[in-house]
Amino acid sequence: MPHSEHPNQFALLRQRRFAPFFWTQFAGAANDNLFKFAFTVLVTYQLQVAWLSPTLAGLVIGALFILPFLLFSATAGQLTDKFEKTRIIRFVKSLEIAIMLLAGAGFMLGSVGVLLLCTFLMGVHSTLFGPVKFAYLPQALNERELTGGNGMIEMGTFVAILLGNVAGGLLVALPNIGPTMVALACLGLALAGRVLAQFIPAAPATDPHLQINWNPISETWRNLKLAHGNIVVFRSLLGISWMWFFGAVFLAQFPSFARDVLHGDAHVASLLLVVFSVGIGTGSLLCEVLSRRHVEIGLVPLGAIGMTVFAVDLYAAAHSLPTVAQMGVTAFVAQPAHWRVMLDLLLLSLFAGLYSVPMYALIQMRSQPTHRARIIAANNILNALFMIASSVLAGALLGAGWTVPEVFLATGLANAVVAGYIFLLVPEYLLRFIAWVLSRLVYHFKVKGDEHLPTSGAAILVCNHAGFVDRVLLMAASPRPICFVVEPALLHQPWGGWLLRLSKAIAWASGPNDALARQQAQATALQVLREGDLLAVTSEQDSLQLLAQAHAAGIAVSCVPLALHQPAHAAWGRVQLQVGAALAPTDCTPQGLRQRLDALRP
Structure with a gap:
């Protein structure tokens, strides 16, 4: 469409080709996190079961949710390439309603087993939706809109995650009616997502004659080989997966970082999540402005530099904080020493947004349309593996006596090494960064x-x-x-x-x-x-x-x-x-x- 019709990425929210899709994925992301966080709080504080200790509840729920990404991403990518994408979206949203009806029964009956099953099924739901989410955008948007559209989706996803976590925590804590209200809220979001999906325009199949391989192991390997066929795309997949490794380290440690280092209560941990989400959303939205509405991968090295700089400074800011009594949000914010911590976290996540959005757009633009969804599926598989690796590695470092700030420092320094290696392997990123700096700041x-x-x-x-x-x-x-x-x-x-x-x-x-x-x-x-x-x-x-x-x-x-x-x-x-x-x-x-x-x- 003409440039003048879309002055910025927010104008896409007035377009039928984007708005229903945006709100459908927003409702799905919010529902995922409302359900998971409410279930985690419920099993930690209210439903005490001998076979699932509160300390392991969050880990088990997270692992069950990620497991389907490893098992079924390859199949999901094939289905998305073979069938019309709106048809897939509507099926997935109808499946979400069925899962939430079962989850509602689990919440009201207090059945941990049923809720664990629903966690796995919601992981299946997200696995099926993942390839559609990123394969739909290049069919609906042109090259000039792709960065802005990805920025909006990334921003919307993190806002939905934040709102879902907040709503889940508030609703489940309501006396006597908490589980029922959570069940109704989850069902309401699933119904809203299905209604919104009905308004998404058709997106034709890109490979309708594809023969589905139902073997997840062989198809996963085939997807990774398919992605490796375009080396720039494959190394961009690794770059995105590293970003998820990096982000997962920080997100997973917010509760212990808030309690043991910042001496704050659970509300301070929530504040850190808010700051992180605002940073990611802001960085994602800035991509369109800084790229002049093109897919500008020159922003990726800029994002990597910022991620390292502010991860290192976060370590310095948190390294020597005095030991004090546990404080709430008001007392925490009142201390100037904590402003630096929050600013570091805000800028670290902002630069992570600058890092990730152009990579997603590059993969969408450079992948062959006939197997774009399978490339996205390969990305989801790698993301899941990297997030699991981040949990294992961070747990090992903490178990070896490292402090949370030291883990943050190690992650920031590792980011510099990994990013530098990627940019040497794919010099286009470095060239575009130099071109971006000269064209914006010098000439x-x-x-x-x-x-x-x-x-x-x-x-x-x-x-x-x-x-x-x-x-x-x-x-x-x-x-x-x-x-x-x-x-x-x-x-x-x-x-x-x-x-x-x-x-x-x-x-x-x-x-x-x-x-x-x-x-x-x-x-x-x-x-x-x-x-x-x-x-x-x-x-x-x-x-x-x-x-x-x-x-x-x-x-x-x-x-x-x-x-x-x-x-x-x-x-x-x-x-x-x-x-x-x-x-x-x-x-x-x-x-x-x-x-x-x-x-x-x-």
């Missing part, structure tokens, strides 16, 4: 006509400038990676050459004795176009030659003219890129291309 870069930049398919970008910084600015303008054709000397510059080599730039020799090297460069350039990627060329003659060779090889290629310039009377550092509409094959002549480039310049 005040502005793009006009960016809707002409192709979001899919092969294209030759023809620009009037050839400097290193010019190429970095072009990286910042495009939501997709660009392969640059450059003079061989540029690849040997100290810093610029290193970055160009990271971007897999093609050395384009032009001397009379370089015929073989030029032939090899042309073959490499054609392979880039054959794979459906973007190729940037500064020579009009070279671009026309490559275009002719591509057409002769049967490669469908468009040609997009661009012009970099500094607007008249603009302050230093202000640079503008004007993007023209793609040229038709008949216009791809030296004269036609020259006229289009001249028309773009002021």
Whole structure:
């Protein structure tokens, strides 16, 4: 849709293609957490059973909820690719109603066994919904809306988690009627979700002829191999799973951190959850603003840096707090030393939002539509494994005598190592980060006509400038990676050459004795176009030659003219890129291309 129709991501809430889906997933996330937290409180404080101690209740409930993600994610991904997605959503929401009817009986009868069964079934419900949740968005939203849409979903999910936990704790504590009120609230949310799902527009199946493999073990392995087929996507899955590892360490330790380190009561632990949720939501929503409504993975290194910095500072802020009597929220907030703790937690989670949303959007945009849901299923499997690993590792460190702040410090430092490793394996993240910093903070870069930049398919970008910084600015303008054709000397510059080599730039020799090297460069350039990627060329003659060779090889290629310039009377550092509409094959002549480039310049 036109850019002017959607000034920001909140406008999507007025669109039928997004709003019913957003509120359906919001109701589901709220219900999951209302049910789980109410059940945890009930079995901890009210329903004492010999075979489930209060200290293990939270662990058992969490493990039962995560188990279906390991068992059934692969099957869920296949079902989502094979069938129309709205049909899957409505089935899942109808299943939720049945589960909540059973859970209602469990709450009112005080049956821990029934409620444990419902915990597992709600895990199945969330497992089935997971692939649909992220596979639906790329079908409903265009590339310019994808980051904002993911940000809204991420924000909505954490707000729903927060509200579900708060409501569950308040309702179950009501004297005499607590379990009944929880049962009614869970059923009411399930019914609301099913009604909302009825308004979600159809999202056609992407692989209707898929043969379902019902063996979860072999299909899980097949999904992971499928995801590994696109190495950038697979390593992004690992990056997201690491974020869940990182976040799970902090979320799991809030109760003990509040009690043993901050000397606060249960309400202080709830305050920490509120601060964390607000930070995640804020960071998720900031992604669209900072990315200029494109999928901007340059924000991922920024998020990783912030996660480490504020995890380390959280350790420093909490390391030397004096031992005092247990305090409530009012007394806790009244002490300035605690403001730093809350600010660290807020900014840590904000940067986690900046880290995760672009990765989700990248996976959605770069995955093949025919098996996108199975890629998301592989992501869910990895997420579950990483969260389990985080619980085991954090428990081992605490069992070995580490304090909670020391576990936070170790997690923050490990984040720097893991993130750095990922960025070296996938240099596109680092390149986009450098491009983002230069274009936003140094050159005040502005793009006009960016809707002409192709979001899919092969294209030759023809620009009037050839400097290193010019190429970095072009990286910042495009939501997709660009392969640059450059003079061989540029690849040997100290810093610029290193970055160009990271971007897999093609050395384009032009001397009379370089015929073989030029032939090899042309073959490499054609392979880039054959794979459906973007190729940037500064020579009009070279671009026309490559275009002719591509057409002769049967490669469908468009040609997009661009012009970099500094607007008249603009302050230093202000640079503008004007993007023209793609040229038709008949216009791809030296004269036609020259006229289009001249028309773009002021």
